[in-house]
Amino acid sequence: KAGVTQTPRYLIKTRGQQVTLSCSPISGHRSVSWYQQTPGQGLQFLFEYFSETQRNKGNFPGRFSGRQFSNSRSEMNVSTLELGDSALYLCASTRSGSRNEQFFGPGTRLTVL
């Protein structure tokens, strides 16, 4: 069974640009969560989607947004990039009715210059 996949794996952008990251959950998993990992702040929750609806959101500015499609694939978008947005962005999927185990993808390493 394929794991969580994230594309692209690496991305370099400049300040002010926007970026879209993609996440494909494990087959059969309907919940997708996004996390940001930085050396200073550690791992922080961004948002969670289930059945195309955002059902939980972390403390990030409105520049961070996401969506989920009917096939459970999810995208997150960051607009007007800032240097501080440089981070590893991790996506996790959870099977409905599971024991809340979140399985993570390899992440997208975003560098903002």
Next chain:
Amino acid sequence: AQKVTQAQTEISVVEKEDVTLDCVYETRDTTYYLFWYKQPPSGELVFLIRRNSFDEQNEISGRYSWNFQKSTSSFNFTITASQVVDSAVYFCALSVPTISSNTGKLIFGQGTTLQVKP
């Protein structure tokens, strides 16, 4: 407020030594879940274990064991006979289900970097 503290930033041991990674959590909720994840240099978080707040039974899986004590709000992780391949960053995490999300967001500790030397 919910919080996870991993007081050990870095631990270095020699292969075959036993090592315990500490985790202390804070929550006022009675229903919650605790996790341990391993993050090797590749970056992917690897799920190791999940525990719910009603199950304090310790668990052993091969060289790994976990000690959950609600009285001290701790969920410690021990690696017996450590190996070089155990070198990684280990994260303890807490999640609390809500009305809107029975999955709950993961609240991570700052992580403990384990280096196992040959």
